[in-house]
Amino acid sequence: TANKPLSGKTAIVTAGPTIEHIDPVRYITNHSSGKMGIAIANALADAGAAVKLVLGPTNQSTTHPGVTTFAVQTAQEMFDQVTSLYPQANLVVAAAAVADYRPANIADKKIKKGQAQLHIDLEKTPDILRYLGEHKAHQLLIGFSLETDNEKEYALKKLKDKNLDMIVMNSLADAGAGFNYDTNKVTLFSKNGDGRSLPLKSKLEVARDIVSAIIDLQHA
Numbered sequence: 001t002a003n004k005p006l007s008g009k010t011a012i013v014t015a016g017p018t019i020e021h022i023d024p025v026r027y028i029t030n031h032s033s034g035k036m037g038i039a040i041a042n043a044l045a046d047a048g049a050a051v052k053l054v055l056g057p058t059n060q061s062t063t064h065p066g067v068t069t070f071a072v073q074t075a076q077e078m079f080d081q082v083t084s085l086y087p088q089a090n091l092v093v094a095a096a097a098v099a100d101y102r103p104a105n106i107a108d109k110k111i112k113k114g115q116a117q118l119h120i121d122l123e124k125t126p127d128i129l130r131y132l133g134e135h136k137a138h139q140l141l142i143g144f145s146l147e148t149d150n151e152k153e154y155a156l157k158k159l160k161d162k163n164l165d166m167i168v169m170n171s172l173a174d175a176g177a178g179f180n181y182d183t184n185k186v187t188l189f190s191k192n193g194d195g196r197s198l199p200l201k202s203k204l205e206v207a208r209d210i211v212s213a214i215i216d217l218q219h220a
């Protein structure tokens, strides 16, 4: 139908940061608020999709009746939750700021502050979106890209390397864009390479534009 173009579709959205434990009381994380991903989850649900929101630790949440939230903490938990939902999904929007590295060993007791310097060995976390791209059946995959330099080049490289259908490029250089702001300024690149720069808007409006672009992709 015209105002519920995604009815009958299932969408997975990842959002928020992940936390990676160091010991029982400490962890590594990042500045992601989850706001952009939650706005996208709500906009997809407004368009009629059944949305599975896989959400890292954040104080943000949604009460949208079309969105079911799966709370996770670590990249591994997010990977496990997303991959178990993936076969049933028609599209995935990966808006989470997944930690790229985690402590190679989690101390089972609190680390004492005796030594002057402490070294923590880090290992790579699974790249969830790359895995989804490698195991794509019928799903549309939409990723995010946030870089401080050579933004466009890296965004297009991710689009190709991760086998995505669209990538949303944000710039930390733009005032009012990125972490924790309620506004964002993005450029959308689709598989055929052409980019569409949107003006600075509220994350809600950006989310609606991203969802319109997803609906266009479905018909492309």
Ligand code: C5P
Pocket: 014, 075, 094, 095, 096, 097, 098, 099, 100, 125, 126, 127, 128, 129, 130, 142, 143, 144, 145, 146, 158
């Ligand atoms: O390679 P990079 O981390 O910059 O790519 C960003 C995109 O990949 C985002 O859509 C992010 O949600 C996703 N990603 C992921 N799992 C990771 C790292 C990034 O799904 N471990």
